[in-house]
Amino acid sequence: xxxxxxxxxxxxxxxxxxxxxxxxxxxxxxxxxxxxxxxxxxxxxxxxxxxxxxxxxxxxxxxxxxxxxxxxxxxxxxxxxxxxxxxxxxxxxxxxxxxxxxxxxxxxxxxxxxxxxxxxxxxxxxxxxxxxxxxxxxxxxxxxxxxxxxxxxxxxxxxxxxxxxxxxxxxxxxxxxxxxxxxxxxxxxxxxxxxxxxxxxxxxxxxxxxxxxxxxxxxxxxxxxxxxxxxxxxxxxxxxxxxxxxxxxxxxxxxxx
Amino acid sequence: xxxxxxxxxxxxxxxxxxxxxxxxxxxxxxxxxxxxxxxxxxxxxxxxxxxxxxxxxxxxxxxxxxxxxxxxxxxxxxxxxxxxxxxxxxxxxxxxxxxxxxxxxxxxxxxxxxxxxxxxxxxxxxxxxxxxxxxxxxxxxxxxxxxxxxxxxxxxxxxxxxxxxxxxxxxxxxxxxxxxxxxxxxxxxxxxxxxxxxxxxxxxxxxxxxxxxxxxxxxxxxxxxxxxxxxxxxxxxxxxxxxxxxxxxxxxxxxxxxxxxxxxxxxxxxxxxxxxxxxxxxxxxxxxxxxxxxxxxxxxxxxxxxxxxxxxxxxxxxxxxxxxxxxxxxxxxxxxxxxxxxxxxxxxxxxxxxxxxxxxxxxxxxxxxxxxxxxxxxxxxxx
Numbered sequence: 001x002x003x004x005x006x007x008x009x010x011x012x013x014x015x016x017x018x019x020x021x022x023x024x025x026x027x028x029x030x031x032x033x034x035x036x037x038x039x040x041x042x043x044x045x046x047x048x049x050x051x052x053x054x055x056x057x058x059x060x061x062x063x064x065x066x067x068x069x070x071x072x073x074x075x076x077x078x079x080x081x082x083x084x085x086x087x088x089x090x091x092x093x094x095x096x097x098x099x100x101x102x103x104x105x106x107x108x109x110x111x112x113x114x115x116x117x118x119x120x121x122x123x124x125x126x127x128x129x130x131x132x133x134x135x136x137x138x139x140x141x142x143x144x145x146x147x148x149x150x151x152x153x154x155x156x157x158x159x160x161x162x163x164x165x166x167x168x169x170x171x172x173x174x175x176x177x178x179x180x181x182x183x184x185x186x187x188x189x190x191x192x193x194x195x196x197x198x199x200x201x202x203x204x205x206x207x208x209x210x211x212x213x214x215x216x217x218x219x220x221x222x223x224x225x226x227x228x229x230x231x232x233x234x235x236x237x238x239x240x241x242x243x244x245x246x247x248x249x250x251x252x253x254x255x256x257x
Numbered sequence: 258x259x260x261x262x263x264x265x266x267x268x269x270x271x272x273x274x275x276x277x278x279x280x281x282x283x284x285x286x287x288x289x290x291x292x293x294x295x296x297x298x299x300x301x302x303x304x305x306x307x308x309x310x311x312x313x314x315x316x317x318x319x320x321x322x323x324x325x326x327x328x329x330x331x332x333x334x335x336x337x338x339x340x341x342x343x344x345x346x347x348x349x350x351x352x353x354x355x356x357x358x359x360x361x362x363x364x365x366x367x368x369x370x371x372x373x374x375x376x377x378x379x380x381x382x383x384x385x386x387x388x389x390x391x392x393x394x395x396x397x398x399x400x401x402x403x404x405x406x407x408x409x410x411x412x413x414x415x416x417x418x419x420x421x422x423x424x425x426x427x428x429x430x431x432x433x434x435x436x437x438x439x440x441x442x443x444x445x446x447x448x449x450x451x452x453x454x455x456x457x458x459x460x461x462x463x464x465x466x467x468x469x470x471x472x473x474x475x476x477x478x479x480x481x482x483x484x485x486x487x488x489x490x491x492x493x494x495x496x497x498x499x500x501x502x503x504x505x506x507x508x509x510x511x512x513x514x515x516x517x518x519x520x521x522x523x524x525x526x527x528x529x530x531x532x533x534x535x536x537x538x539x540x541x542x543x544x545x546x547x548x549x550x551x552x553x554x555x556x557x558x559x560x561x562x563x564x565x566x567x568x569x570x571x572x573x574x575x576x577x578x579x580x581x582x583x584x585x586x587x588x589x590x591x592x593x594x595x596x597x598x599x600x601x602x603x604x605x606x607x608x609x610x611x612x613x614x615x616x617x618x619x620x621x622x623x624x625x626x627x628x629x630x631x632x633x634x635x636x637x638x639x640x
Contacts, residue, residue: 064623077631080638114638117608118631122624202598 001255004045004056005247006072007081008038008065011101011129012214014244015041017049017056018252024049025241034065042071060251062243064103064122076250078243079107079118085246086210087113089236094206097196097225097233098243099215101129106200113246117203125164127195129215134164135188138171139181146185150220153186160191167191185220193224205229212242258481260473261451264458267470271461272346278305279350284410287351287375289337289363290460291523292550293383294355295399295542297422297532300464301414302406307347308460310524312336312499315617317343324373331362331587332615333497333523338369347461349375353409355402356380359522360555360589379405385557387548395547399539416538423534423542425464432471433528439478440517441574444485446478449493449506449516456525457500489514489636492576494567495583496554496590498524504618505582508626512633518574520567522553522590554593563593564600571607577636578608580629585615608636 007014008030016025026044031037046052053071061072062081069075078098086093087109096107104127108117125131136143150156157174160166171184192215197205209231215221216239226233236242279285283305288294290308299306311317317339318332326338341348356367358380367380381398384391407413436455439446455474459467491514493505498521509516519525532545551566552559570576581597583590594611601609610632614621 064627077627077634079627079631080634110639115631115635116639118635120624120628122627 001252002051002055002057003248003251003255004042004059005081005244005249005251006038006042006059006061006063006069007078007241007244007247008034008061008063008069009078009100010064010103012240013037013041013063014241015045016241016244016248017045017051018248019049019051022049023245023248025238025244027240030065034068035070038065038069038071058251058254060247060254062247073251074254076247079105079115079120081243081246081250082212083107083109083115083246084113084249085242085244086212086236088245088249089242090208090210090234092208093210095200095203095209097200097209097211098213099128099192099196099211099221100213104128104196104199104213106196106203106205108203108206119199119203121196121199126162126167127192127199129213131164131167131192131195132188132215132218132221134168135171135185138168139175139184141181141185146189147218147220147222149182149185150189150218151186151223153182154180155183155186156190157183157187159187162195186224189218189220189224190227192221193228197225197228200229205231207231209233210242211235212239214240216240258447258451258474258477260470260477261454263473264454264470267466268458268461272350275305275307275350276346279352284353285351286353286355286406286409287348288355289357289366289523291357291359291363291553292527293357293359293546295546297419297426297542298399298403298406298414299355300422301419302403303410303412304353304406305463307351309337309340309348310457310460310500311340311345311347312497313502313504313616313618314339315615315619317345318616321369324369326365326369329586330365331496332584333499333587334362334366334584336499336616337366338374341370341374351375352377353405354378358382359553362587383547385555387552387556392543392547396540396543399543403539419538420534422464423532423538425468427531427534429459429464429468429471430526430528430531432468432475433526436471436475436478437518437528440515443490443575444487445490445515445517446481447474448485448510449491449519450503450510453498453503453506453516453519453525459526460500485515486513489577489633489640490517490575491515492518492520492567492570492574492579493582494520494579495581495594496522496587497584498582500524502614502616504622505580505612505614505625505629508622508629509580509633512630514578514633514636517576518570520551520563520570527551553589555589560593560596564597567597568605571605576607577640578610578632580632581609581611583611583613585613608632608639 066075110116317336320339321335
């Protein structure tokens with residue numbers, strides 16, 4: 001049974017095809033034209049799998065643009081999808097921290113990957129990938145270097161954790177005061193981790209904690225989150241496609257598999 | 258339902274009808290429908306009470322700023338000021354505004370209407386504790402209000418007229434209760450949309466016409482079902498559910514869930530408590546409106562009583578999940594929301610979803626839809 005999931009978020013669009021125990025996937029920036037990007041990402045994955053659109057028996061869409069995907073059979077929210085995808089990858093998951101390009105979520109997971117509680121921030125850039133991006137621009141450093149540099153910090157700066165714009169000017173002031181690059185970047189990561197941790201307290205943190213979303217690829221983010229929540233965190237091999245994988249699994253479930 | 262179509266048509270023409278009545282010499286009394294204004298007094302004095310319950314428009318929230326009012330104030334309360342500024346007919350018609358003041362947000366409506374708005378405002382404080390002293394204080398102000406209404410209409414409120422109004426209101430309460438009972442079935446016999454619309458209509462309708470409507474609805478509802486499939490049973494609660502603010506209700510029903518019961522300070526009538534018209538009628542009104550009625554979140558020590566009440570509703574209506582829908586910056590409800598979440602976590606473990614609105618439909622629809630759809634899916638999966 002060949003099924004697919006498509007996750008079109010604010011920053012990136014992902015597609016996953018599941019066929020005969022194999023998984024094919026792709027990630028690309030969402031850009032301005034959602035329909036165009038959805039078609040593109042799906043076409044790329046179909047090519048990787050050596051299949052055509054007609055081979056797909058069921059497609060589930062998720063992400064903030066889930067209701068705009070013309071070829072999807074059903075749309076399911078990204079929270080439900082993340083829980084399914086994380087559970088499939090780590091059956092012991094009890095908490096998911098998902099930090100994407102423009103939002104963050106903490107999800108409490110119960111039996112069989114069912115959601116039993118959730119909280120999300122989709123209003124504010126603080127505590128999201130955008131926060132890290134903005135700071136990388138201010139400090140003129142490539143985004144891929146942010147995580148490793150944060151880990152070198154000896155005394156992370158105290159940075160306002162409630163607003164990206166205020167934090168930006170704080171970083172500029174601290175830099176002028178002569179604080180080291182490592183400490184500035186450490187402070188940025190600490191701030192993001194604190195913001196997300198506080199938000200998730202109403203859900204609670206229980207072992208195993210799985211970190212998903214594009215920001216999970218940032219080793220600095222992982223470390224600082226572990227400090228804040230006091231638990232070890234596991235990161236899937238491809239954290240960015242967990243929601244999409246969940247969508248594909250739910251597509252399979254729709255067909256009674 | 259045919260009766261509901263008639264209600265919607267009536268509500269569309271009611272502002273014009275009120276204008277005609279006013280031109281013909283009737284006095285209109287506008288009021289903040291927080292549940293503490295005994296409308297029977299207005300009816301008995303010959304005036305027409307109109308509950309000002311519009312909401313949902315971000316423009317109204319923004320326009321309130323023209324009066325100098327603070328940005329970080331309850332969205333519904335700011336909208337009341339804004340609607341007057343926008344010359345909404347219902348807000349411009351009243352000859353007198355009555356504002357029973359429970360807390361700072363409502364007080365500011367009365368301040369703005371007094372200084373930057375229509376002018377004539379009768380405001381009085383509602384004591385925060387349901388004690389005998391509070392009763393005396395509230396009764397004192399009700400008597401002052403009677404004077405004011407009599408001055409307005411030039412007609413004295415006589416006992417017979419007041420008794421008649423009280424009886425009709427009690428009949429309306431009984432019918433609301435009857436209709437509410439039909440929502441205990443699975444699926445409920447009347448939708449949340451329709452039941453909430455009836456509540457909103459009750460603030461605008463001619464009372465005798467409304468009684469007829471409720472009887473019609475009650476008859477129709479007993480004969481038919483909504484024809485909808487079973488789905489998660491939701492209690493909707495919070496501070497305010499305004500007329501024109503249907504996005505949450507729509508999204509819940511579109512997601513396949515049913516709103517089976519509500520509890521709000523503004524927007525839903527407290528139909529469970531009746532007036533016992535024995536002895537002094539004014540005292541009987543005060544007893545029901547101040548001592549008997551479920552206190553709202555602003556009242557000291559009300560939280561335990563209110564929490565117990567919500568849990569009893571959960572059991573009565575077999576509720577699967579609670580959606581806490583509050584206006585932004587309504588502090589007393591924010592605090593209560595935290596308390597309730599804690600209590601639910603410790604005890605009954607009923608799923609709770611908290612939503613907070615600034616009437617910014619454009620920005621809120623996406624985020625709300627994600628949360629509501631997830632909540633409904635969550636309940637379905639765990640049932």
